[in-house]
Amino acid sequence: MTFQEQIQQGIPSQLPQPKPYETNINHAPKRKEILTDEEKKLALKNALRYFEPKFHPELIQEFRKELDEFGRIYMYRFRPDYEMKARDIAEYPGKSEQAKAIMLMIQNNLDYAVAQHPHELITYGGNGAVFSNWAQYLLTMKYLSEMTDEQTLTMYSGHPMGLFPSHKDAPRVVVTNGMMIPNYSKPDDWEKFNALGVTQYGQMTAGSYMYIGPQGIVHGTTITVLNAFRKINKEPQGGLFVTSGLGGMSGAQPKAGNIAGCITVIAEVNPKITKIRHDQGWVNEIHENLDELVARVRKAQETQEVVSLAYLGNIVEVWEKFDQENLRIDIGSDQTSLHNPWAGGYYPVGQSFEESNRMMAENPELFKEKVQETLRRHAAAINKHTEKGTYFFDYGNAFLLEASRAGADVMSENPTLGREFKWPSYVQDIMGPMCFDYGFGPFRWVCTSGKPEDLKKTDEIACQVLEEMIQNSPEEIQQQMKDNIQWIKGAQENKLVVGSQARILYADAEGRMKIAEAFNKAIKKGEIGAVVLGRDHHDVSGTDSPYRETSNIYDGSRFTADMAIHNVIGDSFRGATWVSIHNGGGVGWGEVINGGFGMLLDGSDDAERRLKSMLFWDVNNGISRRSWARNEGAVFAIKRAMEAEPNLKVTLPNFVDENLF
Numbered sequence: 001m002t003f004q005e006q007i008q009q010g011i012p013s014q015l016p017q018p019k020p021y022e023t024n025i026n027h028a029p030k031r032k033e034i035l036t037d038e039e040k041k042l043a044l045k046n047a048l049r050y051f052e053p054k055f056h057p058e059l060i061q062e063f064r065k066e067l068d069e070f071g072r073i074y075m076y077r078f079r080p081d082y083e084m085k086a087r088d089i090a091e092y093p094g095k096s097e098q099a100k101a102i103m104l105m106i107q108n109n110l111d112y113a114v115a116q117h118p119h120e121l122i123t124y125g126g127n128g129a130v131f132s133n134w135a136q137y138l139l140t141m142k143y144l145s146e147m148t149d150e151q152t153l154t155m156y157s158g159h160p161m162g163l164f165p166s167h168k169d170a171p172r173v174v175v176t177n178g179m180m181i182p183n184y185s186k187p188d189d190w191e192k193f194n195a196l197g198v199t200q201y202g203q204m205t206a207g208s209y210m211y212i213g214p215q216g217i218v219h220g221t222t223i224t225v226l227n228a229f230r231k232i233n234k235e236p237q238g239g240l241f242v243t244s245g246l247g248g249m250s251g252a253q254p255k256a257g258n259i260a261g262c263i264t265v266i267a268e269v270n271p272k273i274t275k276i277r278h279d280q281g282w283v284n285e286i287h288e289n290l291d292e293l294v295a296r297v298r299k300a301q302e303t304q305e306v307v308s309l310a311y312l313g314n315i316v317e318v319w320e321k322f323d324q325e326n327l328r329i330d331i332g333s334d335q336t337s338l339h340n341p342w343a344g345g346y347y348p349v350g351q352s353f354e355e356s357n358r359m360m361a362e363n364p365e366l367f368k369e370k371v372q373e374t375l376r377r378h379a380a381a382i383n384k385h386t387e388k389g390t391y392f393f394d395y396g397n398a399f400l401l402e403a404s405r406a407g408a409d410v411m412s413e414n415p416t417l418g419r420e421f422k423w424p425s426y427v428q429d430i431m432g433p434m435c436f437d438y439g440f441g442p443f444r445w446v447c448t449s450g451k452p453e454d455l456k457k458t459d460e461i462a463c464q465v466l467e468e469m470i471q472n473s474p475e476e477i478q479q480q481m482k483d484n485i486q487w488i489k490g491a492q493e494n495k496l497v498v499g500s501q502a503r504i505l506y507a508d509a510e511g512r513m514k515i516a517e518a519f520n521k522a523i524k525k526g527e528i529g530a531v532v533l534g535r536d537h538h539d540v541s542g543t544d545s546p547y548r549e550t551s552n553i554y555d556g557s558r559f560t561a562d563m564a565i566h567n568v569i570g571d572s573f574r575g576a577t578w579v580s581i582h583n584g585g586g587v588g589w590g591e592v593i594n595g596g597f598g599m600l601l602d603g604s605d606d607a608e609r610r611l612k613s614m615l616f617w618d619v620n621n622g623i624s625r626r627s628w629a630r631n632e633g634a635v636f637a638i639k640r641a642m643e644a645e646p647n648l649k650v651t652l653p654n655f656v657d658e659n660l661f
Ligand SMILES: NC(=O)c1ccc[n+]([C@@H]2O[C@H](COP(=O)([O-])OP(=O)(O)OC[C@H]3O[C@@H](n4cnc5c(N)ncnc54)[C@H](O)[C@@H]3O)[C@@H](O)[C@H]2O)c1
Pocket: 116, 124, 125, 126, 217, 220, 244, 245, 246, 247, 248, 249, 250, 251, 267, 268, 269, 270, 273, 313, 314, 315, 316, 335, 336, 337, 338, 339, 340, 344, 345, 346, 347, 348, 349, 395, 396, 397, 398, 538, 585, 586, 587
């Protein structure tokens, strides 16, 4: 069968041969045993409802084995045989160009070069799933290959509920992931209901098909590291940045450190992942001996060398050793997966990687104790450094939250609402006041032709638009404009593409609209093929997350999620090609609501109308909320937006004189 025929077939009418478990692939850890015997029956019934009853006797055995061995039913046998990668959009079967663009994005999120655990349909973050099982993938691709521009596919946490009649301006796909009744949104609820096959963790861009490989996070981290050095009034050259994690997202840190121009030391406990990042050239050297590492750092400090050094071991050892050796750390952070602390996101110190993996499955209570003990030690070591002047920030991985829950010394002595911790989150100090409040956020695009030449042309177009805009940009946003012009100029040279031909930069509403409009014109003229627009959920308006994206909201509303919900509803009727809303992602199940969109630009007048309407809303929704929370940058930005668009009328806050209290 051709690739197209396999897609159109959906779930095959004959059972494919069972597939051997490939050991050279990075697999998801075994999930903890959580279902009762009765619930296991329910999980099996739920899985088998995708298949004709004549296959049940054979499949029930196999699925039961998967559930026992891995804690989940992935339906490995149904993994397709064709190569999993984003193809030229012209290769996808179907009646709707928009649906074909979505197929391309789905395949990119499962590409072996892109996805963290491709056979378990996990793109990043340890549990960020595109689907929960292969039947869902096959069925979704089939629906997309059949749908017209008068239909909408509804996705319930990975499960394609079906095609419903709609209209050409409606989204082609509406995605929800992990939408729980609030009281059932604890980490164990995810374990249980995911094992039952009725919900999934979509992370931010995995379950919304908008992950573009590590480039997005390289850009965000470069901006963060550059601004962290600005915050401490130090040039990055010769400065030391210490952090951890070489995984899906965290692996971007050494590369970003190199682009920013500092020395990066990064600990990682997983040897396989460390080697991958080294082979990919994302980290320059691997060290296994702490004394040697110290000597190497001193040498780099003396010569102001730009270099990234991986330490194969636990991050706690690095913080402690550098303190004993009195090695000055300028900037410190952490990017272990603490949104997922009990299932492989954070490894205890003093025991091997394998020992931890075993303990996690066989003795989860003891593992939890070890994690919490390590967090207390971790925070104690950081405290020693911050007392000596290190600038430490939480990098959106729930480090401070989990450390506080473990009783670590991370609480502020004089807490105020929103400033409960000793150290800020990167959004409180950097990303919020410098970027989000002004509307700057992660705008990304994918060239659907798959041609590097198209990406090069779009880079040039975007650069030209920003260079024209900076001429008349107000002082308040000059630095952001400059950083992004520099980024886009270096983007080709930095070779950031993994998977689809994608690019990211930070732009405000005006920048996003102007770049998108220029792309659409170039498509119309036939200079480039169609382009998918999107963004990370980690943005101005997309995410309500009290300890991350909205941590610099100080009016108490950071524990509400109205903004993210409004965002996705508003995008959906202003022309998005697909929209998504998720629980979890980044900081953990129950801790965040986040949403996003995808939009196909095909050079048409419809696309131009949609991009203007939707992008304007997509950014200004969040600015209005940030402004109402009295964030000064956002008040400035929303007033500017109202001057540019007379139909925008936003309620502005009045400031209260502190002396009145
Ligand atoms: N700030 C942001 O913009 C941003 C963006 C994306 C993700 N995140 C968050 O960052 C975290 C990491 O994401 P990821 O995709 O890289 O996850 P990941 O699970 O792929 O990588 C985390 C890595 O940390 C390693 N690790 C765990 N404990 C360790 C320890 N004690 N010492 C050394 N290494 C250890 C793991 O082996 C793993 O490779 C997540 O919580 C994610 O939500 C933040």
